[in-house]
Amino acid sequence: MQMAVVGLAAGMALGFAAYFGGFGAFLLVAALGAVGFVAGRFLDGDLEFGELFRGRDRRR
Template sequence: MSNTTTGMLGGVALGFAAAFGGFTAFLLVGVLGTLGYLLGRWADGDIGPSDFLRRGGQR
């Protein structure tokens, strides 16, 4: 299992542990799952901070 998958599953697990019930919990699990996925991709070396910090005119 890659770090990406582990991070995503960890984020989902934290979301379920943090909140039970309703639409708010659904959103929280989605946000934490996405955060875990991105942190896992970063740990795998697939993405870095510069991927998110580009200026509009540069490519």
């Protein structure tokens, strides 16, 4: 699926949540969408669990 279609679906879901459920539902859908995104990247192998908690490499 193209990223534009995924973005469209996510935007529509957030819009429906905000319209029908109010701001709290909007935040809930946005948070669950972020969790689903990270889980999907993890399951695809694009993200390692350690990368979520590792600090940045600050080289000067």
